[in-house]
Amino acid sequence: xxxxLPEEELRGDIKEMKKRIILLGPPGAGKxxxxxxLQEREGIPHVSTGDLLREExxxxxxxxxxxxxxxxxxxxxxxxxxxxxxxxxxxxDSFFVLDGFPRNxxxxxxxxxxxxxIDAVVNLRVNDETIIFRLSGRRICRSCGKIxxxxxxxxxxxxxxxxxxxxLYQREDDREEVIKERLKVxxxxxxxxxxxxxxxxxxxxxxxxxEAEEIYASLVEVLKRNGxxxxx
Ligand code: AP5
Numbered sequence: 001x002x003x004x005l006p007e008e009e010l011r012g013d014i015k016e017m018k019k020r021i022i023l024l025g026p027p028g029a030g031k032x033x034x035x036x037x038l039q040e041r042e043g044i045p046h047v048s049t050g051d052l053l054r055e056e057x058x059x060x061x062x063x064x065x066x067x068x069x070x071x072x073x074x075x076x077x078x079x080x081x082x083x084x085x086x087x088x089x090x091x092x093d094s095f096f097v098l099d100g101f102p103r104n105x106x107x108x109x110x111x112x113x114x115x116x117x118i119d120a121v122v123n124l125r126v127n128d129e130t131i132i133f134r135l136s137g138r139r140i141c142r143s144c145g146k147i148x149x150x151x152x153x154x155x156x157x158x159x160x161x162x163x164x165x166x167x168l169y170q171r172e173d174d175r176e177e178v179i180k181e182r183l184k185v186x187x188x189x190x191x192x193x194x195x196x197x198x199x200x201x202x203x204x205x206x207x208x209x210x211e212a213e214e215i216y217a218s219l220v221e222v223l224k225r226n227g228x229x230x231x232x
Contacts, residue, residue: 017223018119019044019095022102024193025124027182028131028138030208030215033147034124035097037216049100051145052085053077054171074173074181076189079106092116104189108196120223121197124208124215128183135179139168153212 021044023031035046053071056064063085067077086101092115102108111118137150139159143166148155155161159168173182197203204222208215 020119022098022121026186028135029124029126031099035099047096074178123205126208135174141166
């Protein structure tokens with residue numbers, strides 16, 4: 001089961017950190033980048049509904065074909081399909097950094113109905129200019145999924161992944177007109193979650209406009225705060 005890590009295998013600072021984490025933020029906020037850093041450095045598995053959906057599209061499954069119709073327009077995929085996929089990848093025992101879920105109040109309520117314990121929800125605040133710059137320059141490895149940026153995090157060799165030598169590609173939904181629609185959907189459907197989790201008292205907010213390393217340090221600090229208390 002993806003997302004499951006036995007207690008004895010926890011490493012680094014992870015024992016002191018909150019381990020069931022939701023990252024919220026607009027497209028391009030850096031959710032995937034930070035989740036990958038947490039996975040590599042702390043061993044907390046990264047679960048991205050966007051990646052899971054793209055995997056289904058790549059495999060040409062029924063679910064993937066249905067999801068693609070929404071994804072290419074920048075719209076949300078119906079809750080039923082996303083939840084079906086997520087249930088295969090999360091369990092009550094999992095530790096995880098959830099990236100891309102929940103996306104609306106209905107999905108947040110589904111997590112509650114499933115009694116999925118969430119330790120922290122971190123909202124990444126980013127301005128629109130940064131979002132457009134980050135998304136238009138993003139490139140991803142077709143083989144291992146490593147995220148690059150043409151200016152911010154360029155590969156050593158143009159178009160080639162430093163890690164596995166795979167080919168880098170640009171996501172279909174990173175075209176300007178689709179980015180605009182994704183931002184609109186974020187404002188109309190996802191932003192309400194900030195208020196929802198604030199009222200529950202588990203929301204943390206960080207400024208995510210700066211350097212990735214600085215933002216990562218703020219994230220870890222936030223996750224460590226009271227982390228021990230919560231574990232006990
Ligand atoms: P999804 O894949 O979740 O996309 P998203 O939320 O729009 O977020 P992104 O992946 O675009 O951005 P990110 O915040 O992860 O940024 P990243 O770290 O890559 O969803 C795609 C689609 O799937 C949706 O539109 C929807 O159709 C569907 N979907 C997914 N989940 C769903 C759900 N729950 N319900 C319904 N539908 C769902 O960074 C971006 C770029 O910036 C990269 O190039 C990176 O290198 C660079 N960068 C990152 N941080 C920094 C930094 N600090 N400094 C400089 N550059 C940086």
